[in-house]
Amino acid sequence: MTEVWVNGKQDCQIDPLERGLAYGDGLFATMRFSGGKILFLKAHMQRLEQGAKRLGFDWCGSDALIARINQIAMTRGEGCIKLLLGRGVGGRGYAAPADASITEIVSVHAIPTHYSQWQSGGISLKSSDVKLAHQPLLAGIKHLNRLEQVLIKSKSLPSGFEDWLVMDQQCNVIESSMANLFLVDGNKVITPSIALAGVAGVMREQVIYALIDLGFDLHINEVSYLQLSQFEHGFITNSLFGLVDINRIDDFTYERSSFTASIRDSLQLTL
Numbered sequence: 001m002t003e004v005w006v007n008g009k010q011d012c013q014i015d016p017l018e019r020g021l022a023y024g025d026g027l028f029a030t031m032r033f034s035g036g037k038i039l040f041l042k043a044h045m046q047r048l049e050q051g052a053k054r055l056g057f058d059w060c061g062s063d064a065l066i067a068r069i070n071q072i073a074m075t076r077g078e079g080c081i082k083l084l085l086g087r088g089v090g091g092r093g094y095a096a097p098a099d100a101s102i103t104e105i106v107s108v109h110a111i112p113t114h115y116s117q118w119q120s121g122g123i124s125l126k127s128s129d130v131k132l133a134h135q136p137l138l139a140g141i142k143h144l145n146r147l148e149q150v151l152i153k154s155k156s157l158p159s160g161f162e163d164w165l166v167m168d169q170q171c172n173v174i175e176s177s178m179a180n181l182f183l184v185d186g187n188k189v190i191t192p193s194i195a196l197a198g199v200a201g202v203m204r205e206q207v208i209y210a211l212i213d214l215g216f217d218l219h220i221n222e223v224s225y226l227q228l229s230q231f232e233h234g235f236i237t238n239s240l241f242g243l244v245d246i247n248r249i250d251d252f253t254y255e256r257s258s259f260t261a262s263i264r265d266s267l268q269l270t271l
Contacts, residue, residue: 004105005068014086017089024146025144026055026086031081033078035078036073039268051143055087056096081108083106086144119243123162125249126161127250128155133169140199141199153177180199183223184232203239207243232254
């Protein structure tokens with residue numbers, strides 16, 4: 001059974017008028033913990049604070065909240081903590097109350113066992129027919145309205161593929177259904193722009209720093225579907241499986257890169 005805390009109280013009920021439930025009005029983060037430590041906790045908290053500001057409410061992780069999730073990590077070995085923020089209780093209308101009290105929901109989950117297999121063997125991506133809409137006011141934020149991802153994941157993957165490749169309405173490559181994307185050609189690395197759609201993952205940020213430290217020529221650009229044929233390597237990143245090599249996207253095949261394992265080790269991402 002999943003362990004859940006609502007505003008610091010374990011197994012407490014969520015108010016049915018919570019705006020996160022009614023309108024997707026809120027944010028969330030998924031954080032891996034290992035060896036009693038939450039990986040990149042400060043970066044996760046900063047991203048939530050920035051996302052809250054973009055949605056128009058003030059929030060920062062309290063000392064009590066930080067202590068609680070650190071205690072969870074220290075007593076459970078390895079797993080995932082999901083921290084969900086709802087704007088609080090509101091009425092029927094869309095307009096947010098001026099004095100909203102943020103709802104904090106903390107839950108604990110296991111890391112999917114197949115993620116270690118993905119790290120060791122790589123994965124293949126299949127293009128999804130579901131295209132992401134452009135909304136620059138929400139682009140990059142890990143907000144609670146994930147209906148596009150629900151639609152993407154509602155279809156069964158063909159045999160031999162582990163995740164969906166997701167594009168926008170102009171057939172620019174954005175991400176996978178659950179991870180950010182990197183494409184490599186020699187010393188040049190491109191990660192798709194998420195200025196109009198997609199999520200700015202914490203692991204994406206950490207890997208960007210690692211690639212720059214390694215001397216790669218890193219670019220954040222639009223990437224069209226047809227450009228996928230131009231790259232030698234590819235990999236995806238998220239906070240739970242860290243970094244996973246791409247073997248194939250549709251009919252485009254890729255070699256395993258020689259540096260991804262070293263990045264996993266340096267960032268303590270190996271499962």
